[in-house]
Amino acid sequence: MAAREFGDAMILVGDQKQIEAELANLDTAGLTIEVKHASQKIVMTDKPSKVVKGKPDSSMHVGINLVKTGEADAFVTAGNTGGALAVAMLRQVGLGRIRGVKRPALGVIFPIEERPLLIDNGANADCKPEYLLQFGIMGSLYVERALGIANPRVALISNGEEEGKGSSLIKETIPLMQASGLNYIGNIEPKEFMNGAADVGVIDGFAGNLIIKTAEAIASYMNNIIKTEIKASPLTTLGGLLAKPAFKRVGARLDPDEVGGAPLLGVNGAVIVAHGRSNAYAVKQAIGQARMIVEKKVVEAIKEGLRTE
Protein backbone atom coordinates (compact mmCIF):
# COMPACT_ATOMS: atom_id res chain seq x y z
CA MET A 1 0.00 0.00 0.00
CA ALA A 2 2.69 2.45 1.02
CA ALA A 3 5.04 1.61 -1.86
CA ARG A 4 2.20 2.07 -4.34
CA GLU A 5 0.71 5.21 -2.82
CA PHE A 6 3.96 7.06 -2.15
CA GLY A 7 6.08 5.58 -4.96
CA ASP A 8 8.95 5.10 -2.51
CA ALA A 9 11.38 2.22 -2.29
CA MET A 10 10.71 0.12 0.82
CA ILE A 11 13.13 -1.97 2.84
CA LEU A 12 11.50 -4.62 4.99
CA VAL A 13 13.60 -5.70 7.95
CA GLY A 14 13.17 -8.96 9.83
CA ASP A 15 13.23 -12.70 9.21
CA GLN A 16 13.99 -12.88 5.50
CA LYS A 17 12.20 -16.18 4.88
CA GLN A 18 9.04 -15.09 6.67
CA ILE A 19 8.95 -11.75 4.87
CA GLU A 20 9.58 -13.30 1.45
CA ALA A 21 6.85 -15.88 2.05
CA GLU A 22 4.42 -13.04 2.84
CA LEU A 23 5.54 -10.99 -0.17
CA ALA A 24 5.00 -14.00 -2.47
CA ASN A 25 1.26 -13.78 -1.69
CA LEU A 26 1.06 -10.11 -2.70
CA ASP A 27 1.09 -8.32 -6.03
CA THR A 28 4.31 -6.34 -5.88
CA ALA A 29 4.73 -5.82 -9.62
CA GLY A 30 6.40 -2.49 -10.33
CA LEU A 31 7.23 -1.81 -6.69
CA THR A 32 10.73 -1.50 -5.28
CA ILE A 33 10.77 -3.66 -2.18
CA GLU A 34 13.97 -4.93 -0.67
CA VAL A 35 14.32 -7.33 2.24
CA LYS A 36 17.04 -7.02 4.90
CA HIS A 37 17.53 -10.00 7.14
CA ALA A 38 17.70 -9.61 10.91
CA SER A 39 18.39 -12.76 12.92
CA GLN A 40 16.86 -11.51 16.18
CA LYS A 41 13.63 -9.83 17.21
CA ILE A 42 12.69 -7.66 20.14
CA VAL A 43 9.41 -8.95 21.54
CA MET A 44 6.85 -7.08 23.65
CA THR A 45 8.05 -8.65 26.89
CA ASP A 46 11.70 -7.69 26.33
CA LYS A 47 13.07 -5.08 28.71
CA PRO A 48 14.36 -2.03 26.83
CA SER A 49 17.46 -1.88 29.03
CA LYS A 50 18.41 -5.42 28.03
CA VAL A 51 17.84 -5.38 24.30
CA VAL A 52 20.30 -2.71 23.25
CA LYS A 53 23.30 -4.94 23.87
CA GLY A 54 21.43 -8.22 24.30
CA LYS A 55 19.98 -8.46 20.81
CA PRO A 56 22.47 -6.67 18.54
CA ASP A 57 21.04 -8.15 15.35
CA SER A 58 17.39 -7.41 16.10
CA SER A 59 15.19 -5.95 13.36
CA MET A 60 15.21 -2.67 15.38
CA HIS A 61 19.02 -2.53 15.29
CA VAL A 62 19.21 -3.43 11.62
CA GLY A 63 16.42 -1.05 10.60
CA ILE A 64 17.68 1.91 12.60
CA ASN A 65 21.18 1.26 11.31
CA LEU A 66 19.92 1.67 7.75
CA VAL A 67 18.93 5.22 8.68
CA LYS A 68 22.23 5.80 10.42
CA THR A 69 24.22 4.77 7.34
CA GLY A 70 21.97 6.67 4.98
CA GLU A 71 20.68 3.57 3.20
CA ALA A 72 17.18 4.47 4.44
CA ASP A 73 15.59 7.85 5.06
CA ALA A 74 13.28 6.85 7.90
CA PHE A 75 12.48 3.96 10.22
CA VAL A 76 8.94 2.84 11.08
CA THR A 77 8.09 0.20 13.67
CA ALA A 78 4.98 -1.10 15.40
CA GLY A 79 7.07 -3.09 17.87
CA ASN A 80 8.13 -2.64 21.51
CA THR A 81 8.16 1.14 22.05
CA GLY A 82 10.74 1.08 24.84
CA GLY A 83 12.99 -1.11 22.72
CA ALA A 84 12.71 1.20 19.72
CA LEU A 85 13.51 4.26 21.86
CA ALA A 86 16.46 2.58 23.54
CA VAL A 87 18.02 1.45 20.27
CA ALA A 88 17.31 4.72 18.44
CA MET A 89 18.62 6.97 21.19
CA LEU A 90 21.98 5.34 21.84
CA ARG A 91 24.65 6.77 19.60
CA GLN A 92 26.78 3.60 19.63
CA VAL A 93 24.16 1.34 18.12
CA GLY A 94 21.49 3.73 16.87
CA LEU A 95 21.00 7.34 15.87
CA GLY A 96 21.82 9.16 19.07
CA ARG A 97 20.36 12.50 20.03
CA ILE A 98 20.50 15.67 18.00
CA ARG A 99 23.21 17.94 19.41
CA GLY A 100 21.72 19.97 22.26
CA VAL A 101 18.70 17.74 22.80
CA LYS A 102 18.48 16.85 26.48
CA ARG A 103 15.84 14.16 26.07
CA PRO A 104 14.21 12.87 22.90
CA ALA A 105 10.44 12.62 23.31
CA LEU A 106 7.52 10.78 21.79
CA GLY A 107 4.81 12.94 20.32
CA VAL A 108 1.36 11.51 19.86
CA ILE A 109 -1.25 13.00 17.59
CA PHE A 110 -4.73 12.94 19.11
CA PRO A 111 -7.18 11.40 16.65
CA ILE A 112 -9.61 14.30 16.86
CA GLU A 113 -10.48 16.90 14.23
CA GLU A 114 -7.79 19.38 15.16
CA ARG A 115 -5.03 16.76 15.34
CA PRO A 116 -3.17 18.31 18.27
CA LEU A 117 0.19 16.84 19.29
CA LEU A 118 0.75 15.76 22.89
CA ILE A 119 4.44 15.50 23.82
CA ASP A 120 5.87 13.57 25.77
CA ASN A 121 3.92 10.36 25.65
CA GLY A 122 6.08 8.20 27.90
CA ALA A 123 9.69 8.39 26.76
CA ASN A 124 10.62 10.40 29.89
CA ALA A 125 8.80 9.56 33.12
CA ASP A 126 10.88 12.10 35.07
CA CYS A 127 11.25 15.54 33.57
CA LYS A 128 12.89 18.89 34.26
CA PRO A 129 11.70 22.31 33.08
CA GLU A 130 14.36 22.46 30.34
CA TYR A 131 13.13 19.14 28.95
CA LEU A 132 9.57 20.44 28.73
CA LEU A 133 10.81 23.57 26.98
CA GLN A 134 12.58 21.43 24.38
CA PHE A 135 9.49 19.24 23.96
CA GLY A 136 7.64 22.44 23.12
CA ILE A 137 10.27 23.51 20.60
CA MET A 138 10.49 20.10 18.93
CA GLY A 139 6.73 19.62 18.95
CA SER A 140 6.14 23.06 17.49
CA LEU A 141 8.64 22.44 14.67
CA TYR A 142 7.13 19.03 13.92
CA VAL A 143 3.59 20.36 13.78
CA GLU A 144 4.61 23.35 11.69
CA ARG A 145 6.64 21.35 9.18
CA ALA A 146 5.04 17.91 9.02
CA LEU A 147 1.41 18.93 9.60
CA GLY A 148 1.63 22.34 7.93
CA ILE A 149 0.25 24.40 10.80
CA ALA A 150 1.64 27.94 10.78
CA ASN A 151 2.76 29.45 14.08
CA PRO A 152 1.57 26.51 16.21
CA ARG A 153 -0.06 27.34 19.55
CA VAL A 154 1.95 25.68 22.33
CA ALA A 155 0.41 25.06 25.77
CA LEU A 156 1.44 23.35 28.96
CA ILE A 157 -1.10 20.72 30.01
CA SER A 158 -1.95 21.30 33.64
CA ASN A 159 -4.63 20.75 36.25
CA GLY A 160 -5.86 24.33 35.98
CA GLU A 161 -5.38 27.32 33.74
CA GLU A 162 -4.31 29.82 36.39
CA GLU A 163 -0.57 30.35 36.75
CA GLY A 164 -0.74 29.43 40.43
CA LYS A 165 -2.00 25.94 39.53
CA GLY A 166 0.08 22.95 38.57
CA SER A 167 3.03 21.01 39.88
CA SER A 168 6.30 22.79 40.64
CA LEU A 169 7.56 21.34 37.34
CA ILE A 170 4.83 23.23 35.50
CA LYS A 171 5.39 26.43 37.48
CA GLU A 172 9.12 26.38 36.78
CA THR A 173 8.54 25.72 33.09
CA ILE A 174 6.20 28.69 32.58
CA PRO A 175 8.92 31.40 32.55
CA LEU A 176 11.03 29.30 30.15
CA MET A 177 8.07 29.02 27.80
CA GLN A 178 7.31 32.72 28.08
CA ALA A 179 10.89 33.61 27.15
CA SER A 180 11.18 30.99 24.41
CA GLY A 181 9.88 32.77 21.34
CA LEU A 182 7.36 29.94 20.95
CA ASN A 183 3.71 30.84 20.44
CA TYR A 184 3.08 29.87 24.06
CA ILE A 185 -0.59 30.36 24.95
CA GLY A 186 -0.44 29.37 28.63
CA ASN A 187 -1.66 26.39 30.64
CA ILE A 188 -4.68 24.44 29.56
CA GLU A 189 -6.68 21.52 30.94
CA PRO A 190 -7.37 18.27 29.05
CA LYS A 191 -10.83 19.49 28.09
CA GLU A 192 -9.49 22.57 26.30
CA PHE A 193 -6.80 20.44 24.64
CA MET A 194 -9.50 18.06 23.36
CA ASN A 195 -11.42 21.08 22.07
CA GLY A 196 -8.49 22.18 19.93
CA ALA A 197 -7.27 25.10 22.07
CA ALA A 198 -3.62 24.26 21.28
CA ASP A 199 -1.67 22.62 18.47
CA VAL A 200 1.02 21.30 20.82
CA GLY A 201 0.34 20.18 24.39
CA VAL A 202 3.50 19.83 26.46
CA ILE A 203 3.64 17.52 29.47
CA ASP A 204 6.00 15.16 31.26
CA GLY A 205 6.02 11.60 29.95
CA PHE A 206 4.44 10.09 33.06
CA ALA A 207 1.30 12.23 33.11
CA GLY A 208 1.25 12.41 29.30
CA ASN A 209 1.18 8.65 28.98
CA LEU A 210 -1.55 8.43 31.63
CA ILE A 211 -3.63 10.98 29.70
CA ILE A 212 -3.37 8.93 26.48
CA LYS A 213 -4.11 5.69 28.29
CA THR A 214 -7.06 7.21 30.16
CA ALA A 215 -8.47 8.56 26.91
CA GLU A 216 -8.17 5.13 25.26
CA ALA A 217 -9.64 3.39 28.32
CA ILE A 218 -12.65 5.71 28.59
CA ALA A 219 -13.38 5.54 24.85
CA SER A 220 -13.28 1.76 24.92
CA TYR A 221 -15.30 1.62 28.17
CA MET A 222 -18.02 3.83 26.71
CA ASN A 223 -18.04 1.83 23.47
CA ASN A 224 -18.61 -1.35 25.43
CA ILE A 225 -21.42 -0.12 27.62
CA ILE A 226 -23.18 1.59 24.70
CA LYS A 227 -23.06 -1.72 22.79
CA THR A 228 -24.31 -3.67 25.81
CA GLU A 229 -27.17 -1.29 26.53
CA ILE A 230 -28.25 -1.13 22.88
CA LYS A 231 -28.37 -4.92 22.71
CA ALA A 232 -30.37 -5.10 25.95
CA SER A 233 -33.80 -4.82 24.26
CA PRO A 234 -35.23 -5.55 20.78
CA LEU A 235 -36.32 -1.94 20.24
CA THR A 236 -32.97 -0.39 21.14
CA THR A 237 -31.26 -3.10 19.04
CA LEU A 238 -33.32 -1.98 16.05
CA GLY A 239 -32.45 1.65 16.87
CA GLY A 240 -28.79 0.69 17.02
CA LEU A 241 -29.01 -0.96 13.58
CA LEU A 242 -30.60 2.12 12.05
CA ALA A 243 -28.04 4.38 13.72
CA LYS A 244 -25.14 2.19 12.58
CA PRO A 245 -23.91 4.61 9.88
CA ALA A 246 -23.67 7.30 12.58
CA PHE A 247 -21.58 5.03 14.82
CA LYS A 248 -19.36 4.24 11.84
CA ARG A 249 -18.81 7.95 11.29
CA VAL A 250 -18.00 8.38 14.99
CA GLY A 251 -15.49 5.53 14.71
CA ALA A 252 -13.92 7.08 11.61
CA ARG A 253 -13.63 10.47 13.33
CA LEU A 254 -11.80 8.98 16.29
CA ASP A 255 -9.80 6.36 14.39
CA PRO A 256 -6.26 6.19 15.75
CA ASP A 257 -5.24 4.27 12.60
CA GLU A 258 -5.81 7.44 10.60
CA VAL A 259 -3.00 9.37 12.31
CA GLY A 260 -0.44 6.58 12.04
CA GLY A 261 2.15 6.56 14.79
CA ALA A 262 4.09 8.61 17.28
CA PRO A 263 7.08 10.61 16.01
CA LEU A 264 10.20 10.19 18.13
CA LEU A 265 11.56 13.72 18.16
CA GLY A 266 15.11 14.65 19.13
CA VAL A 267 16.94 11.67 17.69
CA ASN A 268 19.23 12.09 14.73
CA GLY A 269 16.87 10.69 12.10
CA ALA A 270 13.24 10.09 11.24
CA VAL A 271 11.61 7.47 13.50
CA ILE A 272 7.92 6.69 13.84
CA VAL A 273 6.63 4.29 16.48
CA ALA A 274 3.20 2.96 15.52
CA HIS A 275 0.78 1.29 17.93
CA GLY A 276 1.36 -2.41 18.54
CA ARG A 277 -2.13 -3.24 17.34
CA SER A 278 -1.83 -1.24 14.09
CA ASN A 279 -3.49 -2.78 11.04
CA ALA A 280 -2.05 -2.53 7.52
CA TYR A 281 -3.72 0.83 6.90
CA ALA A 282 -2.31 2.29 10.13
CA VAL A 283 1.20 1.15 9.21
CA LYS A 284 0.79 2.71 5.76
CA GLN A 285 -0.27 5.96 7.44
CA ALA A 286 2.74 5.76 9.76
CA ILE A 287 4.99 5.40 6.71
CA GLY A 288 3.28 8.48 5.26
CA GLN A 289 4.08 10.35 8.47
CA ALA A 290 7.71 9.26 8.33
CA ARG A 291 7.85 10.53 4.71
CA MET A 292 6.68 13.95 5.83
CA ILE A 293 9.41 14.16 8.48
CA VAL A 294 11.94 13.52 5.73
CA GLU A 295 10.35 15.66 3.01
CA LYS A 296 9.77 18.62 5.32
CA LYS A 297 13.22 18.27 6.90
CA VAL A 298 11.91 18.12 10.47
CA VAL A 299 15.17 16.69 11.86
CA GLU A 300 17.13 19.52 10.26
CA ALA A 301 14.60 22.05 11.58
CA ILE A 302 15.05 20.70 15.12
CA LYS A 303 18.84 20.89 14.75
CA GLU A 304 18.49 24.50 13.65
CA GLY A 305 15.82 25.33 16.23
CA LEU A 306 17.88 24.09 19.14
CA ARG A 307 21.02 25.80 17.92
CA THR A 308 19.30 29.19 18.07
CA GLU A 309 17.60 28.41 21.39
Add this chain to the structure above:
Amino acid sequence: MAAREFGDAMILVGDQKQIEAELANLDTAGLTIEVKHASQKIVMTDKPSKVVKGKPDSSMHVGINLVKTGEADAFVTAGNTGGALAVAMLRQVGLGRIRGVKRPALGVIFPIEERPLLIDNGANADCKPEYLLQFGIMGSLYVERALGIANPRVALISNGEEEGKGSSLIKETIPLMQASGLNYIGNIEPKEFMNGAADVGVIDGFAGNLIIKTAEAIASYMNNIIKTEIKASPLTTLGGLLAKPAFKRVGARLDPDEVGGAPLLGVNGAVIVAHGRSNAYAVKQAIGQARMIVEKKVVEAIKEGLRTE
Protein backbone atom coordinates in the same frame (compact mmCIF):
# COMPACT_ATOMS: atom_id res chain seq x y z
CA MET B 1 -34.30 15.49 50.21
CA ALA B 2 -31.40 14.69 52.51
CA ALA B 3 -33.21 15.70 55.71
CA ARG B 4 -36.17 13.54 54.75
CA GLU B 5 -34.21 10.52 53.51
CA PHE B 6 -31.66 10.38 56.30
CA GLY B 7 -33.73 11.87 59.13
CA ASP B 8 -30.79 14.06 60.12
CA ALA B 9 -30.83 17.65 61.29
CA MET B 10 -29.38 19.96 58.66
CA ILE B 11 -27.61 23.29 59.10
CA LEU B 12 -27.54 25.48 56.02
CA VAL B 13 -24.73 27.99 55.98
CA GLY B 14 -24.67 31.15 53.88
CA ASP B 15 -26.65 34.31 53.31
CA GLN B 16 -29.49 33.90 55.80
CA LYS B 17 -32.04 35.91 53.82
CA GLN B 18 -31.35 34.08 50.57
CA ILE B 19 -31.53 30.68 52.23
CA GLU B 20 -34.73 31.49 54.12
CA ALA B 21 -36.34 32.78 50.93
CA GLU B 22 -35.50 29.47 49.23
CA LEU B 23 -36.71 27.41 52.17
CA ALA B 24 -40.03 29.28 52.16
CA ASN B 25 -40.74 27.74 48.74
CA LEU B 26 -40.20 24.19 49.99
CA ASP B 27 -42.19 21.82 52.14
CA THR B 28 -39.99 21.43 55.21
CA ALA B 29 -42.73 20.23 57.59
CA GLY B 30 -41.31 17.85 60.17
CA LEU B 31 -37.70 18.44 59.13
CA THR B 32 -35.04 19.94 61.38
CA ILE B 33 -33.36 22.61 59.30
CA GLU B 34 -31.38 25.40 60.88
CA VAL B 35 -29.82 28.37 59.09
CA LYS B 36 -26.43 29.83 60.05
CA HIS B 37 -25.58 33.19 58.60
CA ALA B 38 -22.24 33.84 56.91
CA SER B 39 -21.58 37.36 55.68
CA GLN B 40 -18.99 36.42 53.04
CA LYS B 41 -18.72 33.87 50.28
CA ILE B 42 -15.79 32.29 48.54
CA VAL B 43 -16.45 32.41 44.81
CA MET B 44 -14.97 30.22 42.08
CA THR B 45 -12.45 32.86 41.02
CA ASP B 46 -11.09 33.38 44.54
CA LYS B 47 -7.53 32.22 45.08
CA PRO B 48 -7.34 29.60 47.84
CA SER B 49 -4.24 31.27 49.30
CA LYS B 50 -6.14 34.53 49.73
CA VAL B 51 -9.42 33.37 51.20
CA VAL B 52 -8.24 31.77 54.42
CA LYS B 53 -7.45 35.11 56.01
CA GLY B 54 -9.16 37.34 53.48
CA LYS B 55 -12.71 36.11 54.01
CA PRO B 56 -12.87 35.01 57.65
CA ASP B 57 -16.67 34.95 57.73
CA SER B 58 -17.18 33.01 54.51
CA SER B 59 -19.70 30.16 54.48
CA MET B 60 -16.72 27.77 54.26
CA HIS B 61 -15.23 29.19 57.45
CA VAL B 62 -18.56 29.17 59.30
CA GLY B 63 -19.53 25.70 58.10
CA ILE B 64 -16.18 24.07 58.83
CA ASN B 65 -16.14 25.76 62.20
CA LEU B 66 -19.41 24.04 63.09
CA VAL B 67 -17.59 20.72 62.66
CA LYS B 68 -14.62 21.97 64.64
CA THR B 69 -16.80 22.96 67.61
CA GLY B 70 -18.87 19.79 67.40
CA GLU B 71 -22.09 21.57 66.50
CA ALA B 72 -22.08 19.66 63.21
CA ASP B 73 -20.81 16.18 62.40
CA ALA B 74 -19.80 16.80 58.81
CA PHE B 75 -19.36 19.57 56.24
CA VAL B 76 -20.50 19.32 52.62
CA THR B 77 -19.76 21.93 49.95
CA ALA B 78 -20.06 22.23 46.19
CA GLY B 79 -18.01 25.42 46.18
CA ASN B 80 -14.42 26.32 45.30
CA THR B 81 -12.42 23.14 45.96
CA GLY B 82 -9.14 24.90 46.65
CA GLY B 83 -10.89 27.24 49.07
CA ALA B 84 -12.54 24.38 50.92
CA LEU B 85 -9.23 22.53 51.22
CA ALA B 86 -7.37 25.60 52.40
CA VAL B 87 -9.90 26.46 55.08
CA ALA B 88 -10.37 22.85 56.22
CA MET B 89 -6.67 22.06 56.45
CA LEU B 90 -5.47 25.04 58.47
CA ARG B 91 -5.69 24.34 62.17
CA GLN B 92 -6.10 28.01 63.13
CA VAL B 93 -9.30 28.57 61.22
CA GLY B 94 -10.41 25.07 60.23
CA LEU B 95 -9.99 21.45 61.22
CA GLY B 96 -6.27 20.94 60.70
CA ARG B 97 -4.69 17.64 59.82
CA ILE B 98 -5.04 14.42 61.74
CA ARG B 99 -1.88 13.88 63.80
CA GLY B 100 0.71 12.15 61.61
CA VAL B 101 -0.95 13.01 58.30
CA LYS B 102 1.64 14.59 56.03
CA ARG B 103 -0.84 15.78 53.40
CA PRO B 104 -4.62 15.49 53.37
CA ALA B 105 -5.86 14.25 50.00
CA LEU B 106 -9.01 14.33 47.93
CA GLY B 107 -10.40 10.97 46.95
CA VAL B 108 -12.72 10.70 43.99
CA ILE B 109 -15.01 7.79 43.35
CA PHE B 110 -15.14 6.80 39.69
CA PRO B 111 -18.75 6.57 38.55
CA ILE B 112 -18.36 3.07 37.13
CA GLU B 113 -19.80 -0.22 38.37
CA GLU B 114 -16.98 -1.09 40.74
CA ARG B 115 -16.81 2.40 42.29
CA PRO B 116 -13.04 2.49 42.72
CA LEU B 117 -11.48 5.40 44.62
CA LEU B 118 -8.73 7.45 42.98
CA ILE B 119 -6.62 9.40 45.48
CA ASP B 120 -5.22 12.15 45.21
CA ASN B 121 -7.39 14.15 42.88
CA GLY B 122 -5.58 17.47 42.99
CA ALA B 123 -5.02 18.52 46.59
CA ASN B 124 -1.26 17.89 46.24
CA ALA B 125 0.34 18.66 42.89
CA ASP B 126 3.79 17.75 44.22
CA CYS B 127 4.10 14.50 46.13
CA LYS B 128 6.67 12.40 47.93
CA PRO B 129 6.63 8.61 48.36
CA GLU B 130 5.48 8.91 52.01
CA TYR B 131 2.50 10.99 50.90
CA LEU B 132 1.45 8.33 48.40
CA LEU B 133 1.77 5.66 51.07
CA GLN B 134 -0.55 7.64 53.34
CA PHE B 135 -3.01 8.21 50.47
CA GLY B 136 -3.11 4.43 50.16
CA ILE B 137 -3.72 3.95 53.87
CA MET B 138 -6.40 6.65 54.09
CA GLY B 139 -8.07 5.53 50.85
CA SER B 140 -8.10 1.92 51.95
CA LEU B 141 -9.68 2.80 55.31
CA TYR B 142 -12.28 5.00 53.62
CA VAL B 143 -13.25 2.35 51.08
CA GLU B 144 -13.35 -0.37 53.72
CA ARG B 145 -15.45 1.63 56.19
CA ALA B 146 -17.60 3.96 54.13
CA LEU B 147 -18.12 1.73 51.08
CA GLY B 148 -18.03 -1.60 52.95
CA ILE B 149 -15.37 -3.28 50.83
CA ALA B 150 -13.41 -5.85 52.85
CA ASN B 151 -9.63 -5.91 52.44
CA PRO B 152 -9.54 -3.30 49.67
CA ARG B 153 -7.09 -3.89 46.81
CA VAL B 154 -4.69 -0.94 46.65
CA ALA B 155 -2.71 -0.19 43.48
CA LEU B 156 -0.37 2.50 42.28
CA ILE B 157 -1.56 4.03 39.01
CA SER B 158 1.34 4.06 36.59
CA ASN B 159 2.21 4.08 32.92
CA GLY B 160 3.01 0.37 32.92
CA GLU B 161 2.55 -2.63 35.16
CA GLU B 162 6.17 -3.74 35.28
CA GLU B 163 8.16 -2.60 38.32
CA GLY B 164 10.75 -0.95 36.07
CA LYS B 165 8.08 1.39 34.64
CA GLY B 166 6.88 4.63 36.14
CA SER B 167 8.33 7.86 37.45
CA SER B 168 10.96 7.81 40.18
CA LEU B 169 8.14 8.79 42.57
CA ILE B 170 6.31 5.56 41.70
CA LYS B 171 9.47 3.46 41.92
CA GLU B 172 10.33 4.86 45.35
CA THR B 173 6.79 4.31 46.60
CA ILE B 174 6.67 0.61 45.65
CA PRO B 175 8.81 -0.66 48.56
CA LEU B 176 6.80 1.47 51.02
CA MET B 177 3.58 -0.06 49.70
CA GLN B 178 5.03 -3.57 49.84
CA ALA B 179 6.02 -3.12 53.48
CA SER B 180 2.81 -1.36 54.50
CA GLY B 181 0.49 -4.19 55.42
CA LEU B 182 -1.97 -2.82 52.85
CA ASN B 183 -3.44 -5.23 50.32
CA TYR B 184 -1.10 -3.76 47.71
CA ILE B 185 -1.59 -5.47 44.36
CA GLY B 186 1.09 -3.63 42.36
CA ASN B 187 1.05 -1.03 39.60
CA ILE B 188 -1.84 -0.80 37.18
CA GLU B 189 -2.66 1.29 34.12
CA PRO B 190 -5.80 3.42 33.74
CA LYS B 191 -7.46 0.69 31.66
CA GLU B 192 -7.16 -1.90 34.43
CA PHE B 193 -8.34 0.67 36.98
CA MET B 194 -11.41 1.35 34.82
CA ASN B 195 -12.01 -2.40 34.63
CA GLY B 196 -12.17 -2.68 38.41
CA ALA B 197 -8.75 -4.24 39.03
CA ALA B 198 -8.31 -2.20 42.25
CA ASP B 199 -10.54 -0.65 44.91
CA VAL B 200 -8.08 2.18 45.59
CA GLY B 201 -5.86 3.74 42.94
CA VAL B 202 -3.04 5.83 44.41
CA ILE B 203 -1.45 8.65 42.42
CA ASP B 204 -0.01 12.13 42.88
CA GLY B 205 -2.54 14.95 42.70
CA PHE B 206 -1.20 16.39 39.45
CA ALA B 207 -1.51 13.24 37.35
CA GLY B 208 -4.61 12.14 39.30
CA ASN B 209 -6.43 15.35 38.50
CA LEU B 210 -5.41 15.06 34.84
CA ILE B 211 -6.78 11.51 34.72
CA ILE B 212 -10.16 12.65 36.08
CA LYS B 213 -10.27 15.63 33.77
CA THR B 214 -9.26 13.56 30.75
CA ALA B 215 -11.95 11.00 31.56
CA GLU B 216 -14.58 13.75 31.81
CA ALA B 217 -13.34 15.42 28.63
CA ILE B 218 -13.36 12.22 26.56
CA ALA B 219 -16.79 11.18 27.82
CA SER B 220 -18.24 14.57 26.94
CA TYR B 221 -16.39 14.67 23.59
CA MET B 222 -17.75 11.25 22.62
CA ASN B 223 -21.25 12.23 23.75
CA ASN B 224 -21.13 15.29 21.52
CA ILE B 225 -19.91 13.59 18.37
CA ILE B 226 -22.31 10.66 18.81
CA LYS B 227 -25.20 13.16 19.08
CA THR B 228 -23.96 15.11 16.05
CA GLU B 229 -23.53 12.03 13.87
CA ILE B 230 -26.90 10.56 14.87
CA LYS B 231 -28.62 13.81 13.94
CA ALA B 232 -26.79 13.95 10.60
CA SER B 233 -29.40 11.91 8.68
CA PRO B 234 -33.13 11.14 9.10
CA LEU B 235 -32.55 7.37 9.32
CA THR B 236 -29.88 7.58 12.03
CA THR B 237 -32.03 10.16 13.84
CA LEU B 238 -34.84 7.62 13.94
CA GLY B 239 -32.38 4.97 15.10
CA GLY B 240 -31.22 7.33 17.83
CA LEU B 241 -34.81 7.88 18.99
CA LEU B 242 -35.45 4.13 19.19
CA ALA B 243 -32.16 3.59 21.02
CA LYS B 244 -32.86 6.42 23.46
CA PRO B 245 -33.63 4.14 26.45
CA ALA B 246 -30.23 2.50 25.92
CA PHE B 247 -28.48 5.89 25.98
CA LYS B 248 -30.39 6.78 29.13
CA ARG B 249 -29.13 3.59 30.78
CA VAL B 250 -25.58 4.44 29.67
CA GLY B 251 -25.98 7.89 31.21
CA ALA B 252 -27.29 6.42 34.46
CA ARG B 253 -24.40 3.96 34.65
CA LEU B 254 -21.84 6.74 34.30
CA ASP B 255 -23.69 9.40 36.29
CA PRO B 256 -21.24 11.32 38.49
CA ASP B 257 -24.22 12.65 40.48
CA GLU B 258 -24.80 9.15 41.80
CA VAL B 259 -21.51 9.00 43.71
CA GLY B 260 -21.85 12.44 45.31
CA GLY B 261 -18.58 14.16 46.03
CA ALA B 262 -14.94 13.76 46.87
CA PRO B 263 -14.00 12.91 50.46
CA LEU B 264 -11.20 15.07 51.86
CA LEU B 265 -9.20 12.51 53.83
CA GLY B 266 -6.63 13.36 56.48
CA VAL B 267 -8.31 16.39 58.00
CA ASN B 268 -9.68 16.26 61.50
CA GLY B 269 -13.34 15.91 60.56
CA ALA B 270 -15.74 14.74 57.87
CA VAL B 271 -15.57 16.92 54.73
CA ILE B 272 -17.05 16.18 51.31
CA VAL B 273 -16.36 18.40 48.32
CA ALA B 274 -19.02 17.96 45.65
CA HIS B 275 -18.67 19.00 42.02
CA GLY B 276 -19.44 22.65 41.28
CA ARG B 277 -22.13 21.66 38.81
CA SER B 278 -23.87 19.26 41.20
CA ASN B 279 -27.66 19.20 41.00
CA ALA B 280 -29.91 18.72 44.06
CA TYR B 281 -29.72 14.94 43.80
CA ALA B 282 -25.91 15.00 43.69
CA VAL B 283 -25.75 17.20 46.78
CA LYS B 284 -28.12 14.84 48.58
CA GLN B 285 -25.84 11.94 47.63
CA ALA B 286 -22.83 13.91 48.89
CA ILE B 287 -24.60 14.41 52.22
CA GLY B 288 -25.22 10.65 52.30
CA GLN B 289 -21.48 10.10 51.76
CA ALA B 290 -20.62 12.50 54.57
CA ARG B 291 -23.04 10.58 56.84
CA MET B 292 -21.19 7.35 56.15
CA ILE B 293 -17.86 8.93 57.09
CA VAL B 294 -19.39 9.86 60.45
CA GLU B 295 -21.39 6.68 61.02
CA LYS B 296 -18.51 4.38 60.10
CA LYS B 297 -16.00 6.48 62.04
CA VAL B 298 -13.63 6.94 59.11
CA VAL B 299 -11.79 9.86 60.73
CA GLU B 300 -11.19 7.78 63.86
CA ALA B 301 -10.05 4.84 61.73
CA ILE B 302 -7.52 7.05 59.94
CA LYS B 303 -6.24 8.35 63.31
CA GLU B 304 -5.83 4.77 64.47
CA GLY B 305 -4.40 3.56 61.14
CA LEU B 306 -1.70 6.20 61.04
CA ARG B 307 -0.78 5.69 64.67
CA THR B 308 0.04 2.02 64.00
CA GLU B 309 1.82 2.79 60.73
